[in-house]
Amino acid sequence: MRTSVENMGRLLVQVPFVLLTYCGLAHASICDRYEKDWTSIEREVWNEVCEDDARDYRRLSDEYLKYFPQREVSGRFIAQILTGKYGKVGADRTLALKGLEIRGPILIHDTSVARFSMKHVKIESAVFLRVTAKGRFQIDDAELASTFGIYTSHLDGIELNNIWTKPISLPTADSNQGGDSSEDNWPKLYLYRSTVDADFRLHNSQINEIGLEGSAIESIDVQDLRVLSDPSGTITLNKVTAGIADISNINGYRIAINNSKFSDSLTIQDSLLTQLLLGQLTIDDALLISRVTLQGQGSVAEPFALRSVMFGWAQWWYETVGPPPLFLTTTGFPFVTPRVRRESTQSIIAFSRAKHVVFTGLDMDLPLMFRFNNVTSDWSIDGGRLASIDASYTTVGRIFAILAATRWQPNSTLILKQSTLNQIQTPYKMDVWPATIDMRDATYDSIVQEEGEDEVSAASNNWFRHWIALWSAYPFSTQPYRQLIAYLAKIGNERAATEVGYAFKERERQTACVSQEYLTCAILWLSRFAIGYGYKLWYAVIWAISFVIIGGFVFSQTEEAKERGMPWGLTYSFDMLIPLIKLRDSNYNIDIQGPTRYYFYAHKLAGWVLSSFLAAGLGGWTK
Incomplete structure (x- = not known):
């Protein structure tokens, strides 16, 4: 009995060592396994990634890494080490790729990594579909030739620094040079229907088209961007939910933000833009547009519609000018079709509900729309x-x-x-x-x-x-x-x-x-001259005095004035002009003969008109 107990104790002590050894061998077996079509360089890279050892190339600091030649691997190789049986390694710890030239497209889907980073790399194109990253997704010092897209994925954070682009030349029937570098071939960066728990950061880069579509992001930080060549670049945020968005030091871009919600603030500053379109936005705190220069160039691309925008700080309104980007499925992966373009000579900004709106130092050549x-x-x-x-x-x-x-x-x-x-x-x-x-x-x-x-x-x-x-x-x-x-x-x-x-x-x-409202025109002319539209009633006094003097002089020249001994005739003129006041009843018994009587017909009419306008002016009806 005692011997059985001792044997059992020895066995229990040995079990942990056996398990640890088995796990280590299992891990070692994954790192030692390769695909038959992998090149020697790809096997070396896989070994570095899997073992995470400190070989010479991986020990190089970022400062000196760019002076060493990049090792050529295929996009299919990158996809293989991040998915399937090889992807189990990246699910537990950081996968760091340095100094690579990746030939062909990278298509990665339905996988999970702890943290993924690439430094000093060349990428033709990359698509990440339904990828989960528990740590940051980081790319530094990279050259991009075509589309880089992240679709329906869940990432802790995205950090892209010093990304420069070089368009692919595609053969065309009309080109004797064998290639076409039209704007549709410029490299593009997309984040589509994804969740980013922390920040999306894009700094010091050169990408002509950037699109964030239907994604939830804690904060957006885009700074120091410049366009690749003559065609203006485009930064599009559509159906994005974010906390803070800060876009600054952007030169040569058209910015379109539509159907999005910012729980904190949206800031656009220190930038030279070809167009700024904001639509259907909700910003709970602040919209700040500061030191932004908008330079229209005759025709401006407007690829989609912006309508009734809502902000916590602002909401914008636009007219429809074209459809939004359309996502298609090719071999199971989403790509973006070329944008529909319309010409416009108007720059538009509009929003609907805002807490504060500040325009500081804006220099604009085109009209700004700020309706509803x-x-x-x-x-x-x-x-x-x-x-x-x-x-x-x-x-x-x-x-x-x-x-x-x-x-x-x-x-x-x-x-x-x-x-x-x-x-x-x-x-x-x-x-x-x-x-x-x-x-x-x-x-x-x-x-x-x-x-x-x-x-x-x-x-x-x-x-x-x-x-x-x-x-x-x-x-x-x-x-x-x-x-x-x-x-x-x-x-x-x-x-x-x-x-x-x-x-x-x-x-x-x-x-x-x-x-040609002649009656109204005539009445207003009379009101102007008679009483100054009711604001200058003393006009009426001057007119009354003038008519009394003129009427008195005219009456004094008549035989009736001489017969009654009225050399001045002022009282008669007054009684004939002012109908509501009588100075002498006898003045009303004088019947003037001859042409002079026609003057006093006009004299009485002027008195009635003047009295009417004076009464209306005193009542405030002419103002």
Whole structure:
């Protein structure tokens, strides 16, 4: 019995060693196995990846790695070591590939890796489909010849640094050179319907087309990009869910962000763009567009539609100009078809709901569309040189500010038609405003100085007169004038209210006359001369005095005046002019003979007209 127990104890002690030995041999057997068609270099690379040993090539630092020749392997080899029986190694630890020139496409699907990195590599094309990476997916210092796509995958994070591209030359029937490097062949980077738990980072790279479609990403950081050649590059985000997106130092690109949601903020800054399109976005915090130059070049590619955009900070609106990219299936892997292109000479930005919107230092050659927006807090325009902005049907919950550094191009316009603004903040200088403004059916609660401390004072009456002069290019509407008059009266600036009211009636008269509304035109002409549209009632006093003097002189030349001893005839002229006041009853018994009586017919008629307009002016009906 004692011997059996001792034997059992020895066996239990040996079991762990046996298991460890078996596992080590099993692992060693995977690392020693190769495919028959693998080259010697591919076997060497597999051994390095599998054993993770410190051979000479792997010990090289990134600084010196680029000076050593890249080893040539096939795309099929890369796919084999990441999937199937070989892929079990990468599921447990980092797979790091360095110094490789990968020939042919890489097609990797339905696999899992702990962490994957590539440095100092050349890639023709790569597709990752339904790949799970528990660690970061990182590529540094790489040359890309065609499409690099990640589809329906789940990654911890993506980091792409120093990616440069070289387009593939494809043979064409019309080319004697044997190749075609049209824009459709430029290298492309796509992330499609994937989840990235941390950040998507793309820095210091040269890729002509970048697309993020239907993906959920914690944060997006795109910086220091430049286009490969003459055709402008494209950065597209469509149906993306992210926290923060920061796009900066982008030169020569067209940016289109559509159908996406950002739980924090979207920032686009320090960039030179050919076009900026934002559509159907929800941004819960901030939209910041700062130091961005938009340079239109006559025709701009617009590959898809942007419509009613929503932001926590902003929402954009666009017209349909073409379909979105279409994904097809070829040999079981998704690829992207060439984009549908339309020509346009208009740059569009539009959004629907936003918390804050800030335009800082924008330099734009093309119009900016900013329609159907709801900015719950502030919208400010500070600096830059703007073409035109269409902000029709926009609501600003707190402050709409045009600050002192803002300038506009010649013949520019700002359209605020049917917009609702809580407060307009502006300096006294008129050069911060464009050449024309459309304020039809726009409403606001107050107009304040740039500092926002004191409301515009009576000393700035001329400012309002110049401001409403900018409205004259658009069809006449009574609403914006009445809105401004009511506001000025509310703050006690009667002088400015009078100037604006008089300009309003002048515009109404001009519109009626041009529109051939002859009766209205005539009435307004009479109102202008008789009482200054009710704003200058002293006109009526001057006219009355003038008619009394003229009438008295005319009457004094008649025989009736001489017979009654009335050398001046002023009382008679007064009684004939003012029908409601009688100075002498005898004046009404005088019957003038001869042609003079026809003058006094007109004299009485002028009195009735003048009295009617005076009464209407006192009642405020002519204003």
